[in-house]
Amino acid sequence: MIRVVIVDDSPTFRLLARSILESDPDIQVVGEAINGKEALRKCERFRPDIITMDIHMPSMNGYEAIQTIMEEMPCPIIVLTGTPGSKNEKIHEKAMKSGALVVLPKPKDIQGIDPYANQLIDKIKAMSAVKVIRRKKMSGTGLIKRSFDRLTPGKKNIKILGIGASTGGPPAIQTVLSGLSYPLPFPIVIVQHISKGFVQNLAKWLTSSTQFQVSIAENARQMIPGSVYIGQDNHQLMVTRNGRIRLKQYGPVDGHQPSASVLFESIAQEYGDTGMGILLTGMGCDGASGLKKLSDTGAITIAQDESTSVVYGMPKEAVALGGVRKILPLDEIASFVNRFI
DSSP states (O other): OEEEEEEOSOHHHHHHHHHHHTTSTTEEEEEEESSHHHHHHHHHHHOOSEEEEOSSOSSSOHHHHHHHHHHHSOOOEEEEEOOOHHHHHHHHHHHHHHTOSEEEEOOOSOTTTOHHHHHHHHHHHHHTTOOOOOTTOOOOOOHHHHHTOOOOOOOOOOOEEEEEEOTTHHHHHHHHHHHSOSSOSSOEEEEEOOOTTOHHHHHHHHHHHSSSOEEEOOTTOBOOTTOEEEOOTTOEEEEOTTSBEEEEOOOOBTTBSSOHHHHHHHHHHHHGGGEEEEEOSBSSSTTHHHHHHHHHTTOEEEEEOGGGOSSBSHHHHHHHHTOOSEEEOHHHHHHHHHTTO
């Protein structure tokens, strides 16, 4: 049974959310809270598997509650918002930075009628088993990192960098981009698993919060060194050896379209050891097989370590396959890459 706490100052929405969630026999709502302060008490009392969180509440808002929960009693958190348009973009950005796993629109009706209700149930089931870490635990270069220290920085002709990420990825990508030297002599291509329709918001946020121009990947577009391109919804993202983007729809790989494995395999095939791959926090195994193929060419491959990953799934799978040549805490990845430039 998946145990849920609902946090929202609207009794009407709490009733609707409870009705939606408890329509599924695998979900039980164990508590409700009307603001962030009460959410902290309910989380401490019930120790839920997952929390749904509103943002605009009295006494303590959702951002403050998320941050405190992730610092004191980490738990997967899904933000539910009814805010439309450009304001939703800011909520998404701030909620993810605070520690939420995903931001979804609030359902307005019951399951079977409102697609957002079905989406909420699916996300609750997918995210409830995610292992989350305390937000303050951002250090550590433990034995596993040293045991995979198979790479010494030096001169290398890097022509392209690929990055793959999933749960917890947006703030992790922002951290890496913020630390990279600018301008870069090569382009960056990114696959981030994200809710449909949010990739444009992610590109805008990364452009505003880093020194890079970040845009949505377009088929046949010539990549410019120093620019960043993010895979779009429902398209596999690949690259050509003459520096162009290639998009194709042929279904999910490792459960995803776009898939990080597809991107890394493309870099391996077209660029070989002049490519570089970074696999960040995420649930599942996407990216692992592709990073292994890239590593086999002699390319530099890096995985985020367990201590700084929101979900140590994708990086762990890549390590298990032997496709990672360097394991690093999130805040050390950019400086390591810079030493190869």
